[in-house]
Amino acid sequence: xxxxxxxxxxxxxxxxxxxxxxxxxxxxxxxxxxxxxxxxxxxxxxxxxxxxxxxxxxxxxxxxxxxxxxxxxxxxxxxxxxxxxxxxxxxxxxxxxxxxxxxxxxxxxxxxxxxxxxxxxxxxxxxxxxxxxxxxxxxxxxxxxxxxxxxxxxxxxxxxxxxxxxxxxxxxxxxxxxxxxxxxxxxxxxxxxxxxxxxxxxxxxxxxxxxxxxxxxxxxxxxxxxxxxxxxxxxxxxxxxxxxxxxxxxxxxxxxxxxxxxxxxxxxxxxxxxxxxxxxxxxxxxxxxxxxxxxxxxxxxxxxxxxxxxxxxxxxxxxxxxxxxxxxxxxxxxxxxxxxxxxxxxxxxxxxxxxxxxxxxxxxxxxxxxxxxxxxxxxxxxxxxxxxxxxxxxxxxxxxxxxxxxxxxxxxxxxxxxxxxxxxxxxxxxxxxxxxxxxxxxxxxxxxxxxxxxxxxxxxxxxxxxxxxxxx
Ligand code: TYD
Ligand code: MG
Numbered sequence: 001x002x003x004x005x006x007x008x009x010x011x012x013x014x015x016x017x018x019x020x021x022x023x024x025x026x027x028x029x030x031x032x033x034x035x036x037x038x039x040x041x042x043x044x045x046x047x048x049x050x051x052x053x054x055x056x057x058x059x060x061x062x063x064x065x066x067x068x069x070x071x072x073x074x075x076x077x078x079x080x081x082x083x084x085x086x087x088x089x090x091x092x093x094x095x096x097x098x099x100x101x102x103x104x105x106x107x108x109x110x111x112x113x114x115x116x117x118x119x120x121x122x123x124x125x126x127x128x129x130x131x132x133x134x135x136x137x138x139x140x141x142x143x144x145x146x147x148x149x150x151x152x153x154x155x156x157x158x159x160x161x162x163x164x165x166x167x168x169x170x171x172x173x174x175x176x177x178x179x180x181x182x183x184x185x186x187x188x189x190x191x192x193x194x195x196x197x198x199x200x201x202x203x204x205x206x207x208x209x210x211x212x213x214x215x216x217x218x219x220x221x222x223x224x225x226x227x228x229x230x231x232x233x234x235x236x237x238x239x240x241x242x243x244x245x246x247x248x249x250x251x252x253x254x255x256x257x258x259x260x261x262x263x264x265x266x267x268x269x270x271x272x273x274x275x276x277x278x279x280x281x282x283x284x285x286x287x288x289x290x291x292x293x294x295x296x297x298x299x300x301x302x303x304x305x306x307x308x309x310x311x312x313x314x315x316x317x318x319x320x321x322x323x324x325x326x327x328x329x330x331x332x333x334x335x336x337x338x339x340x341x342x343x344x345x346x347x348x349x350x351x352x353x354x355x356x357x358x359x360x361x362x363x364x365x366x367x368x369x370x371x372x373x374x375x376x377x378x379x380x381x382x383x384x385x386x387x388x389x390x391x392x393x394x395x396x397x398x399x400x401x402x403x404x405x406x407x408x409x410x411x412x413x414x415x416x417x418x419x420x421x422x423x424x425x426x427x428x429x430x431x432x433x434x435x436x437x438x439x440x441x442x443x444x445x446x447x448x449x450x451x452x453x454x455x456x457x458x459x460x461x462x463x464x465x466x467x468x469x470x471x472x
Contacts, residue, residue, distance in 0.1 A: 387463075
């Protein structure tokens with residue numbers, strides 16, 4: 001029988017199959033691509049000899065006492081971009097591999113080049129490897145970003161991993177950027193660049209070289225419109241940090257979030273404004289998130305304006321409070337099977353809140369479609385948004401508008417009780433600063449929260465209490 005020369009690989013999970021399959025074992029549809037298998041006889045010859053990859057591969061390791069290992073936590077490298085530092089957990093850590101994923105054109109290259117320019121201005125050497133754009137194109141981008149370009153930013157137009165390694169070994173940069181992983185290839189595999197096995201093999205080399213020489217490495221990955229990591233998903237387990245850069249191309253607002261971080265939390269968010277001269281950091285994120293809905297500065301109108309199904313909620317993400325607008329819409333279901341659509345809110349959590357509303361507040365939604373959305377594309381973790389979510393649904397279903405200037409935080413339990421959440425004092429202070437008038441919060445939290453000037457606290461113990469508070 002002829003020896004197989006190709007294999008089909010799933011772009012979602014990396015599963016390999018001899019035959020093409022419509023659906024993978026991981027559940028993904030249409031995710032298989034055909035890739036050539038490495039010719040067995042050529043492999044050993046590439047691994048021996050003096051190619052730079054084998055130099056890395058051949059390093060032998062010996063156990064060391066844990067006590068003698070330096071923690072490295074102290075030597076975080078400041079990227080010069082506060083919001084990026086924040087999401088990374090306080091700056092770059094030496095020898096770590098970070099994957100930054102986002103749709104083409106969202107601004108990944110801009111963000112990283114900006115960081116490289118900042119670092120080089122402080123005397124560090126940054127090697128920017130681009131397989132996508134020419135050095136001239138990157139120079140044009142750099143001209144928009146910085147008045148003068150420091151000499152420490154080095155450009156390399158290369159897609160061959162071995163050649164990149166050679167340069168890294170001779171240059172020993174302080175920061176290495178690979179833009180993008182989909183353009184890189186290793187001669188060890190005969191499949192085309194961008195395929196699952198190539199991505200996996202290349203990322204592995206960059207990880208080893210980064211760890212060996214203590215170089216922080218950033219790998220750029222393009223993702224499809226649907227938002228999944230596609231090919232790059234297979235290297236998520238390999239990297240230390242997975243960042244997602246998102247936003248809408250029509251708007252200038254950009255969000256940087258971490259879905260994995262071995263050196264910090266994943267609940268930090270970084271916010272940017274895409275301007276003519278690059279990405280500007282947004283430190284007043286609550287103000288921006290609320291502004292689009294007319295809340296920013298508009299909250300101070302004595303409660304004259306009201307909106308159905310819209311309320312503001314607050315969460316404490318990472319190290320700062322964030323206020324955001326939450327909207328709900330209920331509509332008569334056209335079919336016997338009502339829709340539940342949740343954007344930014346966990347679907348299972350929404351189902352639970354609807355059940356509590358039915359049982360404890362007499363709101364039956366079995367024949368209604370329910371849509372819930374957090375404006376601005378945020379996906380807050382935790383349960384602090386429960387109360388706002390339930391109140392927004394209730395407001396839409398009952399056509400009772402919620403006055404502007406009102407926000408609600410609190411977790412809802414299965415018996416309709418409102419449970420306390422963390423850092424309500426910080427949320428209250430942020431809300432008062434933005435001109436909010438009323439904060440509906442768990443009674444337990446209210447006991448310990450000093451009301452800031454201009455903000456009335458409305459303590460509630462149950463979902464019924466909270467609804468009653470809206471009716472006044
Ligand atoms: P880019 O960083 O090339 O995106 P990615 O690497 O994610 O594909 O950004 C591309 C877009 O950003 C492009 O449409 C132009 C815009 N842009 C600005 O608005 N201001 C700037 O200063 C720069 C450099 C780019
Ligand atoms: Mg790019």
